[in-house]
Each structure stands twice: as structure tokens, then as C-alpha cells.
Amino acid sequence: MTDDELSPEPRRDDQAARLRGGAEEQISALMEVTGGLASKVNTLARRLDTLDNSNSADTSDKADESHDQPAAWVVFTPPAAAEDRQHALEGHTPEWTLENFVAWFNATYLGLPGSPAIPIPGCWREHPGLAMEIGSLAYSWRRANIGPTANVRDAQYWHHTWRPGFTARLGNWVHPHCTDGRHRPTGAPTRPTRFAPATTSQDETPETKTGKEETS
Template identity: 50%
Template structure:
């Protein structure tokens, strides 16, 4: 006995109208193709709606994270204004960073002679300093603002990020003149930031 002895007959295309579904209704090939086309169109429409819903949920979550109404309970002072706040729409991250610098200088300056000194006014003229202040700003915001803020991240920021930044501020990013008097170029030359270039 070989495979040829048990061949299963394959119906010709013209015989497809003779097939019955479970309800006993006969469907032609054209009817089935039309049904598949309608189902495909409906699936595509639902896919578009789902994408819109996912986008809307992401926007709501982003607003909730940026919303300063969700201030951490342990944050003793008002958060500095930021481009991510609803009322500051249209501002760039430089706006956020500049306000954080002012906040930092009001809150985190230590006793005379300590490493906890104010960020100098010439911070925009020191590329490495600007790069680090940017991450310092946004890690502070992530630790203190929005639904995902938590005291563990806030303490980590105070214990690790801020002291290490303070050390580099006085030892790497600026000239001592910048911290006590006026800007003096040192290290990397001033660079145009991308937000100004995009304007």
C-alpha cells in the first residue's frame, strides 16, 4: 500500500459553493471573501482606535507624572517651575534647568568652606556642568514629583547624586573665580545648546 492508494480528493474551486458550515448555510467563495474583507476592515478600524487609546493613556500618565499637584509628602518646599508643568507649555528643558539651579542655590548651599556651594551664574558657559545639571535636575524631579516619586529615590539623590555633583562642581567643571567672582573660561569651551539651535 502506498500513498497513492489513499489520496484525498481535493474539491475544485467551483465546488466550494457546495460546502456547508455548521448552520447548514451554503457560502460561495465570493461571499466568504467579502466576509473576510469586512472582518479585516473592522479589525483595522479597531486597531486604529486601540492605538489612539494607548496614546491618550500615555499622555494622561505623562501629565500626571509632571503634575506638581503630586508633590511628595517629604518635599518641604514648592517644586521649581518646569517646562513639563501644564502652565509652562512651550518652554524648553533649559527653562526647567534654570529654575532648578535657582532652587538648588536656595536650598542646597552649605556652610562656608564646604563643597556645597552655589551653582555659578555662568553654568551655561561650562558644557560639562550644564550636562550634569541637566541630569541632576531630572533625577531630582523623578525622585520628588509624580506618581512614581518615592522617599528611597529622594534619599539616594541626596546621599549619592548631590554630594558627588557638589564635589565635581568645585573640582572639575568651573574655575574658582566662577564660584566667587565672575566667569573665567576653563576646560571645555562654551557650546551652543540644542534648544537654542532649534529656536
């Protein structure tokens, strides 16, 4: 008999041991490769998160910057408004926006003598109908010319339709002397705006006033 025939079991055990060792080495190598890939994936994920956050911040900053920026066709510095970021913490009301718009309008849209393009009279607050028109005129101008809502077609439509219509109706609200700086009460009586600070006299009711007069 040969040696192989006398001792087959030890040789099979050796072969199985060699196979197990080879498999373990392959598994170990695969684990190293997998670990390296996982590390790279985590690094890339962190970089993507950083890029996303920075892009979001940039987008937010650009949105803030464009919020109250005049459009390219606005050749003069626009009137200051309570809605501007630089004035947001100053406690201004929309009435302040209208005051600035009136001053800007009078310095910009003054036409030839005798034309309808005349200044808005300084007594505009004392004519409720005129004050209401100025409110919509100012904010429609702002929407057409300032920030992300600015649109050149709306801006031109404002010049072509809304401004001429407004100036044509000025005579409906004020006395002719008002346009010369000599205010004359006419039309709807003057009353405080909703932005005016409340005072004792404004809060008093007719019954309260009558009671005070009887007491005095």
C-alpha cells in the same frame, strides 16, 4: 343512550378551546414579565455605563492632578518646570527647567562656609560638562520627588549620593573664580545648547564665512 354518548365531539372541542385560552393567557403573562425584566436590565446597563464613564473620568483627572504634584516629603515649593501642566502651553524648553532648578538648588542647598555645598555658578551654561551634569541632576531630582514616579528611597539616595557627588565635581568644570561670580573660560569651550534658536552665524560653515571675507 345518554346525552354524552350522542354528542361527544362538541364537548372535546370546548375542552380544547379552554386549554388554548389558558395557554394564551399564560404566554401573555410571561411576555409581560419578560418585557418588564428586559426594561429593568436596560436601565441597569445604562446606569453601569454612566458609572464606568464617570469613574474613568475621575481616574483620568486624578492622574492629571498627580502628574506634577510634589511628594509629601518635599517641604518647599519645587522649581517650575517646562513639564508642568500649568506651563505646558507656554513654549518653554527643558533649558528653562534647568534654569529654575539652579535657582532653587542655590536657595536650598547652600551649606556652611568652607563646605563643598556651594552654589552653582551663574556661568554654568558656559561650561558644557557642568551643564550636562545639571541636566541629569535636575531631572533625577524631579523623578524622585515629583508626580507618580516619586519614591522616598530615590529621594534620599539623591541626597546621599548624587548631590554630594555633583558638588564634589564642581571643581572639575569651573575656574575657582567662577564660584565667586567672576567667570573664567576653562575646560571645554562654550557652545550653544540644542534648545538655542538657530542664528545665521551659527548656521554658517567655514566655507561660507571664507567666501564672505573674500567678497568683502
